[in-house]
Amino acid sequence: MYNPATMAALTATRKRELRRALEAIVGAPGVLSDPDELLVYESDGLTLFRALADFVVFPTSAEQVSAVVGLANRERMPFVARGAGTGLSGGCLPAEGGLVLSLMRMNRVLEVDYENHFAVVEPGLVNLHLSWTVGPRGFYYAPDPSSQQACTLGGNIANNSGGPHTLKYGVTTNHVLGLEVVMPDGEIVWLGGRTREASGYDLTGVFVGSEGTFGIATKIVVRILKKPQAVRTVLAVFDQIDQASAAVSAIIARGLVPAAVEMIDQLTIQAVEDAFGCGYPRDAAAALLVELDGLAVGMEAQAARIVEACRDAGAREVRAARDEAERQLLWKGRKSAFGAYGRVSPAYMVMDGVIPRTKLPYVLRRVNEIVAAHGLRVGNVFHAGDGNLHPNILYDPRTPGEEARVVAAGAEIMKLCAEVGGSISGEHGIGLEKSDFMPFIFSAADLALMQRLKNAFNPTGLCNPGKVFPTKKSCVEVGPVAHRPHAIEEKGLAQRF
Amino acid sequence: MPDGLLDTLRATVGPANVLTGVDLSPYVVEGRTPDAAVFPGSTEEVAAVVTLAAGAETPLVPWGGGTAASVGVPAARAGIVLDLARLNRLLEHEPGDLTATVEAGLTMAALQAALRGRGQWLSLDPADGERATVGGVLAANASGPRRHLYGTARDLLIGVTVVTAEGVVVKGGGKVVKNVAGYDLPKLFIGAWGTLGVIVEATLKLRPVPDAERLVCVGFDRLKDAGAAVRAVMGSDLIPNAVELLDAAAAAALGVTAPGAALLVGFDGLAEQVEWQCAELGRLAGALGGREPRALPPETWPRLAAGAAGPGAVAVMTFSVLPAQAAELMEQGADAARARGLQTAWAAHAGVGVVRATLASEAGRLEPGPVAAALAEWRELARAGGGQATLERAPLAVKALVPVWDDPGAGGRIMQRVKRELDPKNILNPGRFVAGI
Numbered sequence: 046m047y048n049p050a051t052m053a054a055l056t057a058t059r060k061r062e063l064r065r066a067l068e069a070i071v072g073a074p075g076v077l078s079d080p081d082e083l084l085v086y087e088s089d090g091l092t093l094f095r096a097l098a099d100f101v102v103f104p105t106s107a108e109q110v111s112a113v114v115g116l117a118n119r120e121r122m123p124f125v126a127r128g129a130g131t132g133l134s135g136g137c138l139p140a141e142g143g144l145v146l147s148l149m150r151m152n153r154v155l156e157v158d159y160e161n162h163f164a165v166v167e168p169g170l171v172n173l174h175l176s177w178t179v180g181p182r183g184f185y186y187a188p189d190p191s192s193q194q195a196c197t198l199g200g201n202i203a204n205n206s207g208g209p210h211t212l213k214y215g216v217t218t219n220h221v222l223g224l225e226v227v228m229p230d231g232e233i234v235w236l237g238g239r240t241r242e243a244s245g246y247d248l249t250g251v252f253v254g255s256e257g258t259f260g261i262a263t264k265i266v267v268r269i270l271k272k273p274q275a276v277r278t279v280l281a282v283f284d285q286i287d288q289a290s291a292a293v294s295a296i297i298a299r300g301l302v303p304a305a306v307e308m309i310d311q312l313t314i315q316a317v318e319d320a321f322g323c324g325y326p327r328d329a330a331a332a333l334l335v336e337l338d339g340l341a342v343g344m345e346a347q348a349a350r351i352v353e354a355c356r357d358a359g360a361r362e363v364r365a366a367r368d369e370a371e372r373q374l375l376w377k378g379r380k381s382a383f384g385a386y387g388r389v390s391p392a393y394m395v396m397d398g399v400i401p402r403t404k405l406p407y408v409l410r411r412v413n414e415i416v417a418a419h420g421l422r423v424g425n426v427f428h429a430g431d432g433n434l435h436p437n438i439l440y441d442p443r444t445p446g447e448e449a450r451v452v453a454a455g456a457e458i459m460k461l462c463a464e465v466g467g468s469i470s471g472e473h474g475i476g477l478e479k480s481d482f483m484p485f486i487f488s489a490a491d492l493a494l495m496q497r498l499k500n501a502f503n504p505t506g507l508c509n510p511g512k513v514f515p516t517k518k519s520c521v522e523v524g525p526v527a528h529r530p531h532a533i534e535e536k537g538l539a540q541r542f
Numbered sequence: 543m544p545d546g547l548l549d550t551l552r553a554t555v556g557p558a559n560v561l562t563g564v565d566l567s568p569y570v571v572e573g574r575t576p577d578a579a580v581f582p583g584s585t586e587e588v589a590a591v592v593t594l595a596a597g598a599e600t601p602l603v604p605w606g607g608g609t610a611a612s613v614g615v616p617a618a619r620a621g622i623v624l625d626l627a628r629l630n631r632l633l634e635h636e637p638g639d640l641t642a643t644v645e646a647g648l649t650m651a652a653l654q655a656a657l658r659g660r661g662q663w664l665s666l667d668p669a670d671g672e673r674a675t676v677g678g679v680l681a682a683n684a685s686g687p688r689r690h691l692y693g694t695a696r697d698l699l700i701g702v703t704v705v706t707a708e709g710v711v712v713k714g715g716g717k718v719v720k721n722v723a724g725y726d727l728p729k730l731f732i733g734a735w736g737t738l739g740v741i742v743e744a745t746l747k748l749r750p751v752p753d754a755e756r757l758v759c760v761g762f763d764r765l766k767d768a769g770a771a772v773r774a775v776m777g778s779d780l781i782p783n784a785v786e787l788l789d790a791a792a793a794a795a796l797g798v799t800a801p802g803a804a805l806l807v808g809f810d811g812l813a814e815q816v817e818w819q820c821a822e823l824g825r826l827a828g829a830l831g832g833r834e835p836r837a838l839p840p841e842t843w844p845r846l847a848a849g850a851a852g853p854g855a856v857a858v859m860t861f862s863v864l865p866a867q868a869a870e871l872m873e874q875g876a877d878a879a880r881a882r883g884l885q886t887a888w889a890a891h892a893g894v895g896v897v898r899a900t901l902a903s904e905a906g907r908l909e910p911g912p913v914a915a916a917l918a919e920w921r922e923l924a925r926a927g928g929g930q931a932t933l934e935r936a937p938l939a940v941k942a943l944v945p946v947w948d949d950p951g952a953g954g955r956i957m958q959r960v961k962r963e964l965d966p967k968n969i970l971n972p973g974r975f976v977a978g979i
Contacts, residue, residue, distance in 0.1 A: 160773060160866045161895075205722045216720065218729070219697050234952040240929045241694075241894045242683075242862035245950035245957045245976040246738075250696055250729025254722050274779045294638035300661060300750035302640075340781060340819070343812040399718040403638040431720045432639075468721040475723055486716065487724055494712045494964070495725045501959040513724065 055099055063120065067102050067144075070112040075150075077101040086145050089132040090192070094477045098139035101127075103150045107225060107233050107263035110146060114261070115231035117144055117507060125509040126261040128169060128200030131192040133395065134476025136203065136256045140511035146261065148199050154178050155264065163222055163239060164269050168199025168262050172206075175267070184269040187214040190472065191380055202262050205254030207472035209305040209379075212430035213338075214270070216472070218253040225264035226252065229508035239266055251498065256474050257509040259502040273338035276304075277348045278372045281333040281355035282326050282362040286310060289331035290405035292358035293429045296335065297402070299350050305336040306430030307379050313424040313437075314378075316385035323378030324371070326362070333360075333429065334379055382426040383437070390422070390439035394451050398462035399471040402432040408465060412436050415457045419450040433471035434462070460485055475513045483515050543577040543622070544598045551622075554590045555582050559628070569623045571611045572938055576603065579623040585703065585711055585742045588624065592740060593709030595622055601972050604736035606678025607649060609670045613682065613934055614735060614974035615946050621969075626677055629742060632656050634717075641700065641717060643745045646677025662748045665692035669848035677741040683733030686847030687784035687808065690893040692749070699728045701745030707738075707965035717745045730960070737971045737979055738964045752810035757784070757842055758820055760807070760832040761800040765789055767831040768803035769869025772892045774826045775807060776865065780819050784808035785893030786846055789872055792889040792900075796845055798838070805832065805892075806846065849889045849898035856908050857901040857936040859920055863929030865895040871923055875899055878919045882912040895929070914943035921948065947976040 055063070060078065067076045077083060078100050087095045099122070104110045117124040123143035130137060139145050152169035159182055166175060172193040176185040189208035190196055196206070202224065207216045214220075223237030237249035252259050283289040293306055309317070309332050314325045325332055333355065337347050352363045366372035386393050400408050409425065416423040416438055427435040438454055440447045459469045463485040470479060483492060492514060502508075552560045559581040561569075569579050577600070582588045595602045601621030605611070626647035634643040637660050644653055650664075650671035657663050667686030668679050678684075680702075685694045692698075701715035704727075714727020731741055762768040768787055775785055786806040793800040805827060809819040824835045849858070863871055872888040879886045879901065890897040899920065901913060917940070921931040930948035933941065950957060954977035961968075961979045973979075 158864075160776070161864045162776070205726070207720055207722075211720060215693075215697060216722075218726065219693065228956070232952065234956065236953050236956075238928060240862040240864060241896060242930070243950070243953075244930050244932070244948040245953060245979075246734055246960060247696060247729045247732055248953055248956060248960075250732070251726055254726045271777075271779070297638055297640055297750070300753070302749065340779070340811070340815050342818040343815040346812055346814070399716075399720055401636065401639040401641070401718055403636055428720070432718055433720050466717045468716045468718050468723045470723045471718075471720040472722055479723070483724065487713070490706075490710045490712050491714065491724070494706065494710075494714070494727065497963040498725055498727070498730065498960065501956060501963045504959075 060099065064100065066116055067100060067113065070116065071102050071104050071109050075103040075105070086127065086130070086147070087138075089130045089135060089137050091133045091135050091478055094135040094138055096138045096140050097142070098145040099142055101145040101147055103147050105150045107227060110227045110261055110263055111231045111233050113144065113146060114227055114229065118231060118505065121507070123507050123510045126199065126203070126257050128197030129171070129195045131196040132200060132204060132476065133397070133473040134470070134478040136474050136476035136512055137200070138477060140477060148197065151263065152197070157269070159184065161239070162269055163266055165264060165266050166198055168197060168202070168265060170198050172196050172198060172201060179269050183272050185272055186220070186267060187270050188217045188220055198265050198267070199262055202253050202265060203255070203257045204472065204474040207428070207433065209307055209428055212306060212428070213302050213304045218250060220268045221249060221253050221265065222268060223266040224249055224252055224262045226260045226262050228260045229503040229505065233263070237266070255502070256476060256512050258499055258512055260508060275341040275344045276336065276338045276372070277344050278366040278375060279335045279348060279351050279355070280364055280366070280375055281335065281360040282329045283331045283333070283360055284329065285359065286331045286409055287406045288359035289333055290409055290429070292333055292355045292360065293405060294403050295354040295358045296351060299354050301347060301350055303335050303351070303430060304338045305334070306428070307334040308332070308425065308427055308429035309334070309379060309382065310425040312389070312422065313382050313385070313426045316389045316424065317378045317382055320385040320388050321377060321381055323374050325378050334375055379426065382424070386424060386437060386439060391441045391443070393424070393437045393439045394455060396434065396436045396438070396455055396458050397470050397473040398434045398459060398467060400432045400434065400462050400465050400467035402429070404465045404467070405429065405432065408434070408461060411461055412458055415461070416454050419454040421447070421450060421454060428471070431471070432467065456482070477512060480513060481515050483513070543600055547594065547598050547600065548578060550594055551578065551580055551591060554594065555580055555587050559583065568608065569605070572616050574617065574620040576620040576623045579605070579625050581625050581628050583628045585629070585705065588626070588629070588705045588740055588742055589709045589711055591624060592705050592707065596708055596967055596969055599967055599969060601969050603971055604677070604681065604740045606647065606675030606681070607670065607673035609674045610678065610682045610684065614971075616938060616941060617971070618973055624740060626675065626742070633743070635660065637662055640748045641719065641745060642748055643701070643717065643743060644676050645743055646741045647675050650674050650676065650679060657748060658751060661751050663751050664698065664746055665749045666695060666698055667843065667847055669844065671844065676744055680732050680741055680744060681734060681736045687786055687843065687891055690785050690891060691781065691783040695732045696729055698747045699732060699744055700747055702728045702731055702741060703743035704731055704739035704741050707967065707970050712739070715745065719747055735971060735975050737961060737975045739970070754813040754816045755783070755808065755810040756816050756820060757806060757808045757838045757840070758823065758835040759798055759800070759838050760805045760823070760827040760835045762805065762832055763802045764831070765803040765869055765873055768805045769892075771805050771827045771830045771832055772869065773866055774830060775823065776893060778822070778826060780822060782807045782819070782893070783810050784846070785891070787868060787872070787890045787892035789876060789888040791885070791887035795887055796842065806838065846889070849900065854902040855900045855935070856903050857913055857917065857940055858934040859899050859917055859931055860934050861897040861899070861920070861924045861929055861931045863895045863897060863924050863927050865893055867927045867929070868892045868895050868897050871897055871927070874923055875920045878923070879916045882916050884908070884912060884916055910937065910939040910943060913940050917944045950976050
């Protein structure tokens with residue numbers, strides 16, 4: 046059994062030997078060991094945690110991944126797979142040293158079957174590139190995490206990633222048919238396949254969302270969907286946030302399942318309008334962005350039901366985007382919100398709780414109260430349709446004590462989500478960040494069963510140690526909580542989720 | 543069964559809730575009679591019964607409606623039936639959340655009736671809803687024709703409570719529709735045939751009942767043409783909720799007259815959407831030799847879930863293949879059986895490539911040898927195209943010749959490790975499932 050306490054720092058001689066062994070597998074240009082180069086890989090999209098690997102390697106095939114994993118096992122070194130590093134929970138960090146396997150050179154679309162509606166891809170393929178590949182034939186890949194311009198399918202598998210359109214189409218796991226996996230002992234195994242059902246337990250289903258602790262996916266079979274005939278996007282503007290919350294349930298109560306229902310609060314609207322001018326009214330308490338898709342026939346009738354539900358809930362203004370340009374502008378406002386926070390605050394911390402959607406009015410009130418009680422401000426922009434909150438607590442890391450208050454408020458919000466029957470993560474994963482919050486929603490027995498499942502896949506614990514389960518973080522340098530927007534986010538070109 | 547266990551069980555759940563002797567006749571499976579049938583009245587009682595059985599190392603057979611009790615490898619030891627019929631409550635239904643939490647012994651029909659009263663439904667339509675329970679449907683991963691649009695249990699189960707093989711109550715997932723906290727335990731128990739834990743509670747995603755729904759039938763002279771029509775539908779803008787392909791024998795069993803094959807397509811949504819799609823289907827199918835579409839009565843739906851089997855069914859095999867290969871498998875499979883003098887009926891959820899074949903005999907009796915040979919050939923046909931086959935139902939003499947479950951490949955070893963971790967004493971449905979599990 047792997048025990049981090051017995052891991053000593055590598056001597057220079059041993060490091061040279063290991064480097065040679067890795068070069069023999071992936072070639073000299075496929076191995077990084079210089080501390081300056083390794084720095085790039087010390088954190089993911091959440092800068093709360095940092096950890097340095099001893100090596101970063103760039104395999105180009107399942108066989109190379111298997112050989113690297115085999116070497117790691119023989120040398121008893123921990124290892125972790127990494128995609129684009131856009132994760133938001135520290136899940137791909139080498140928390141206990143060892144190897145990082147970057148899969149960014151395995152980024153091919155291997156096969157597309159338009160007749161049977163699936164594609165076989167490598168894990169380093171960027172999410173959006175799959176939709177670009179199949180787009181000309183009228184298809185797309187449905188799960189659309191907001192980092193989809195950068196994040197990879199392999200990372201999506203690890204985190205069971207979501208996105209705005211999961212309300213109607215489900216999350217990553219609902220679109221994965223099969224996986225070729227390098228197991229933590231180096232064996233290459235197929236779980237599931239190209240057909241809908243496979244013999245035995247649904248190992249594909251448990252692998253997706255296992256945050257890199259069950260092995261490394263090297264081929265991924267995903268469903269691709271036909272693009273809908275028609276799309277309609279409606280903006281509803283409210284003077285009270287409670288009205289907007291109530292409208293979410295009212296839409297559902299009218300028998301509609303929109304493709305997406307996103308909420309944006311006043312602080313966020315003002316930041317977005319200052320930055321980009323997307324057409325959201327600055328004085329609104331909240332806005333809902335509702336998108337319908339499907340057949341052209343009946344689209345107007347459904348849009349009319351949405352408008353009616355929002356008006357009945359007290360919307361002061363409801364309008365449909367007149368054309369694709371206006372629709373894109375509205376979505377830009379939603380998607381560039383995180384960059385816009387940079388205009389109103391030096392830093393922010395993003396939360397990822399989930400609640401039953403009927404609890405939205407109460408929970409949003411409580412979130413605002415909790416943050417205010419800590420002397421801080423919060424902006425909310427989130428997937429209201431499926432109750433997936435993203436409170437962003439704004440603060441200034443230069444003010445002494447403010448970070449600690451952010452962390453305390455964050456923990457209270459997680460507790461609140463748990464208390465109303467919700468969850469501590471809707472799409473960002475547990476990783477390192479929330480592992481100590483797991484007992485908020487799971488008993489010791491629940492966690493013990495998960496540990497047994499992990500033992501079946503990863504008995505030595507060498508594959509991505511220190512994640513998901515409550516554990517001490519002694520090997521990890523806990524840095525500042527701050528998230529500072531990346532330059533492309535500030536320009537509204539990309540977003541965090 | 544060890545001495546004294548029966549008395550302890552009676553003391554645990556009450557004497558009226560333990561059946562023995564002739565009362566066990568409903569629980570006789572493939573000629574084997576269990577030692578007892580126990581009806582716990584709460585999750586705690588389930589846990590107590592499992593703890594007792596584990597202590598005595600006596601096998602347990604979790605039991606819902608018994609509709610799939612004969613699916614699987616015949617058990618070496620019958621053990622104790624753990625019947626969840628008393629756990630039959632709808633615990634929570636919050637329409638605004640589109641979720642419901644139910645006890646495992648609730649029947650699908652009772653659940654759907656309660657949900658429909660509030661304008662919602664669970665978009666899962668397996669056969670035998672009057673008897674099949676939620677827990678059983680999950681354990682068997684049962685589904686029906688509407689899986690084409692709405693998926694299967696894995697797309698709908700968001701939380702599960704199980705009693706482990708050691709009698710511990712464990713939760714996985716939660717009550718919210720989007721949740722990535724911890725491993726996805728609900729997936730582990732779907733289709734596990736009760737070999738990893740006893741499902742006692744489930745939280746499910748719901749959908750609003752659509753304004754309108756219609757099932758239409760298009761007759762074809764040849765199965766091949768109907769298969770081409772399936773591909774045309776799949777490549778079109780239509781959004782059907784079911785795409786069913788039936789050969790002439792299956793169509794006849796369903797009471798649908800079709801010269802060579804029948805394509806049944808379901809649509810739901812607003813009335814105008816259903817109307818437009820039916821017309822569009824007629825246009826698409828007509829160009830490929832399809833007759834004029836005609837609407838079928840709603841009672842047809844549940845019979846499609848059962849695979850449209852006729853009388854005298856002796857063996858049933860289900861396949862999962864690529865959707866575009868379904869029609870070809872049906873033709874080749876029927877030919878292979880005919881060459882051995884066997885009558886078959888073939889029906890498919892064609893849009894998802896799930897095919898079901900029934901071997902029938904007028905006398906209700908067949909020679910095991912030729913039946914086994916035909917089944918083995920069918921499985922090879924499916925495997926050649928990257929698919930797989932399960933022998934869902936067959937006489938013991940045939941099961942002795944043809945494996946029930948398809949080979950899970952290298953993944954089988956991981957499955958065995960999962961089983962050992964979760965059921966170290968091997969008491970839950972031992973030997974019934976794949977890879978000796």
